[in-house]
Each structure stands twice: as structure tokens, then as C-alpha cells.
Amino acid sequence: MKRLRLALTAILLAPLTGCNMVVLNPSGDVAMQQRDLVLISTGLMLLVILPVMALTVLFAWRYRQSNTQATYDPDWDHSTKLELVIWAVPLLIIIALGAFTWMGTHLLDPYRPIGRVASGKPVAADHSPLEVDVVALDWKWLFILPEYGIATVNELAAPVDRPLRFRITSSSVMNSFYIPALAGQIYAMPGMETKLHAVINEPGDFVGFSAQYSGHGFSKMRFRFHGLGQAGFDQWVNEVKQADGMLDRATYLKLEQPSEGDPVRHFSGVDPELFDAVVNMCPEPGKMCMGEMMAIDAKGGLGLEGIRNTLPLTYDKYARRGSVLGPEPRMVAGICSRAEAIASADRKDPPLRDASTPLIGHGLPRPFADPPSTAMTLSSATPLDLDAL
Missing domain, CATH: 2.60.40.420 (Cupredoxins -  blue copper proteins)
Incomplete structure (x- = not known):
């Protein structure tokens, strides 16, 4: 019978021999530090779990109904020493876990360059x-x-x-x-x-x-x-x-x-x-990149007329690029290509107008004019009276 039990145990444990415990046996320093953090945290928590499990079995056996030798004290309700152990030990464990978590969060931050190999x-x-x-x-x-x-x-x-x-x-x-x-x-x-x-x-x-x-x-x-x-x-x-x-x-x-x-x-x-x-979700040639869109928004956007131009920029929110799901993706071309931006880098932009400088129209019809023949046109020398419009 004993040999049969050993054989059955070996059969049940055989599949576990092929397990690769790579998480607990890594080959990189960062993964090793993460493994140590897991082991330390598990050990600290077992300081409470193992005694509780052992005492549960002990109490169940010691104070069973058939044990007439066990002390019977129905009026017992308080023990300072027991309360100190019950509250102090978990509190110390929580403090230790918090310290390890805080240090690990900063030292093992994936965005932080490693300081050691x-x-x-x-x-x-x-x-x-x-x-x-x-x-x-x-x-x-x-x-x-x-x-x-x-x-x-x-x-x-x-x-x-x-x-x-x-x-x-x-x-x-x-x-x-x-x-x-x-x-x-x-x-x-x-x-x-x-x-x-x-x-x-x-x-x-x-x-x-x-x-x-x-x-x-x-x-x-x-x-x-x-x-x-x-x-x-x-x-x-x-x-x-x-x-x-x-x-x-x-x-x-x-x-x-x-x-x-x-x-x-x-x-x-x-x-x-x-x-x-x-x-930036713009590998398609000519498509406006998210960085360009954010730069436009940072400058105040394109105004109401620009909404119709930029609205089709779903950026894969409703349909993935190149997938069979959804309609054919639409895209908005960039305002200028990288080559155009480099070519115009040395161009000197005209100075900004002062707020008090009147706008000058160049042959523009007056808004809401009647027929074009009677529309007022503005010459380059005629200041545009915005209040009159």
C-alpha cells in the first residue's frame, strides 16, 4: 500500500517537472529585484498567516467537546498581552510592507534608468x-x-x-x-x-x-x-x-x-x-500627426471652419488602420511636410501687428452686401472700419 501511494504521488507530481519557474529564477537584475520584493512581501505576510492557521488547528483540537481537561472560562473577555500581540504584530508588518513597497516603487520604476547591471x-x-x-x-x-x-x-x-x-x-x-x-x-x-x-x-x-x-x-x-x-x-x-x-x-x-x-x-x-x-499615428504618407494637431490646438486651433477639416481625424478610435473592421479610414493631410518645414526654417516672418493697427482689406467685398456690382471694395490704402461692419 505504501509503495502504491508513492507511485500515485510521483504520477501526480510528474507534470510539474516541466514547469519553468522563470519568475522566481530570472536572468535579469531588475527581474531579480522584483522577485526579491515578492519573496520578502510573502514572508512578511506569512508571519501572520502561519501562526493563525496553526492556532486554529490547535484551538479546535484543545477545546473540542470530548476534552474535559481543557480550561473552561466563560467569563474571560480581555488580555492586555494578547491584545498587544494581536495589534502590534500586524501593524509592524504593514509598516514594513509599506516601506518595501515605497522603495520598490521608486527604485524599480520602469521609466527610471537603471543604476546597476x-x-x-x-x-x-x-x-x-x-x-x-x-x-x-x-x-x-x-x-x-x-x-x-x-x-x-x-x-x-x-x-x-x-x-x-x-x-x-x-x-x-x-x-x-x-x-x-x-x-x-x-x-x-x-x-x-x-x-x-x-x-x-x-x-x-x-x-x-x-x-x-x-x-x-x-x-x-x-x-x-x-x-x-x-x-x-x-x-x-x-x-x-x-x-x-x-x-x-x-x-x-x-x-x-x-x-x-x-x-x-x-x-x-x-x-x-x-x-x-x-x-503619432501617422505612418501613412501625408497624414496629419497627433503632434501636429496638438501644436495647432496649443496655438488656439483652426477655428470653426477648421472643424470640418479636422473632424475626420478619428485616429483609430472607431476603425483601426488597415483592418477589415469598419469603413475605410479617412485622414487629414498635414499642413506642411517635414521637408517644407525645414525649407522654411530660415524664413523671417513679418512682425506681428499691434492691436491698434487697423486691418487693411485688399479688394474684399463688404460682408452681407447686396449684389456684387454694388458691393463696396476696399483698396489697400483704405482702413477697414470693423465697427461699421
Whole structure:
């Protein structure tokens, strides 16, 4: 019978042997600090939970009905020592949890650049972080490395012990960028840019995925993250640069189309302004970017007549770009292109008019005039009397 129980126990525990406890055994310093925070918090809470569970069993056994030897004291109602333990211990635990939470919130802020690559190993002053631009697509991940001018789909590599700085956004709906071995998850949202700083300390192949349900292809929205030595990383970069294809605006718009289970793809070149255009939701050539719209609004807007021009700028609120959902998206062209803005940078604008200077009309008909033949026209030398209008 004993052997049978051991065999059944082994059969039940066998599936657990394939579990990867990556959250409790990560390979990045940030993830390790997060693991320590979880373990410390769990241990502090167990200081209350374990004694309560033990005392519950003890009281149930000691004061059972059949135990006539137990002390019977129906008039007992207060114990100063017991009250002190009941209130002081949880209060101290809450204070300790609050202190650890406050420190962890600031030290492990994903927007804060890391100050060390490992315990007792600060970041060197001349060690610049590797910048990685991340775009969550339907349903795949796009990675852009501006320093090397390359881009990949569903694959990313980073050198060991070099700080990483992620800039993260989404093309359509909210996703969650998560590499458990590297650091905690952070959301990828359309029209916004989130940041994550981390470092990988051990070489190996790790799994990354979306931790936020985002539609039909969500379960296949996974990628490989390679931690490599500097020589291995340089070799990986060279392999990507040998690939055919340039990730320009037109290629990105095709890549943005919803698809599932996409294979790894490499691009030897990338439009340096593509990521900023995705964040501003204007990768389509000529479309007005959100940054332009905000600049217009900051200057007072375009007035009532401009409402009809800017109203079609839904920015994927009702229909996603390139999707089969909803009508064909409409867009408003930018007021000027980047090239036009650069060409006019040296142009000297005329001085602003003083408020007391009368406006001068140039052959404009008087508003609400009767027939055009009798309309009053204003010469360039005739001041416009606004009160008369």
C-alpha cells in the first residue's frame, strides 16, 4: 500500500517537472529585484498567516467537546498581552510592507534608468544603453534598433550586462510587453509611448509575449529574446544586416495588417522616423500627426471652419488602420511636410501687428452686401472700419 501511494504521488507530481519557474529564477537584475520584493512581501505576510492557521488547528483540537481537561472560562473577555500581540504584530508588518513597497516603487520604476547591471556592479559612466523601439502589432512584435538601423519581427537580441532602454507603443489596441526573465510587464498603447529600463545578466534564449488579451491571435503573439555575449550580439546584428528588405512606410503598412503566427523576419534597413510616426499615428504618407494637431490646438486651433477639416481625424478610435473592421479610414493631410518645414526654417516672418493697427482689406467685398456690382471694395490704402461692419 505504501509503495502504491508513492507511485500515485510521483504520477501526480510528474507534470510539474516541466514547469519553468522563470519568475522566481530570472536572468535579469531588475527581474531579480522584483522577485526579491515578492519573496520578502510573502514572508512578511506569512508571519501572520502561519501562526493563525496553526492556532486554529490547535484551538479546535484543545477545546473540542470530548476534552474535559481543557480550561473552561466563560467569563474571560480581555488580555492586555494578547491584545498587544494581536495589534502590534500586524501593524509592524504593514509598516514594513509599506516601506518595501515605497522603495520598490521608486527604485524599480520602469521609466527610471537603471543604476546597476548587477548587485555591486554599477553602470559605467561611458556605458550607453541599447535603445530598442517596440511596436505591438496585430498579432506580432516589431523591434527597431536605431543604433544599428535594423528591425526584426518576433525576435530580439541584447548583449549581456548592457543596459536596455525600451520605447514601447502599439499600432491598434492595448497590449502588454513582457519578458519574465528580464523585467516586469509594461503596457503598449496606441498613440502613447511607454518606457522600460532593464538588463540581461545571463546568456540564453528566453520567451517574450503579450500579457494583455488583444484579440483572436493573442495566443500566438510570442517572440524569442536572446541574451548574448558582445561577440554573439555583433554576429546577430550582422546576420540581420545581411537580410533583404527595407522597413519603410509602405512596408510597415503591409506588416501592420492583422496576421497570426508570423515567422521571424529581418530588415536590414529602417526608416529612422518610422517609430515616431507610429506613436503619432501617422505612418501613412501625408497624414496629419497627433503632434501636429496638438501644436495647432496649443496655438488656439483652426477655428470653426477648421472643424470640418479636422473632424475626420478619428485616429483609430472607431476603425483601426488597415483592418477589415469598419469603413475605410479617412485622414487629414498635414499642413506642411517635414521637408517644407525645414525649407522654411530660415524664413523671417513679418512682425506681428499691434492691436491698434487697423486691418487693411485688399479688394474684399463688404460682408452681407447686396449684389456684387454694388458691393463696396476696399483698396489697400483704405482702413477697414470693423465697427461699421
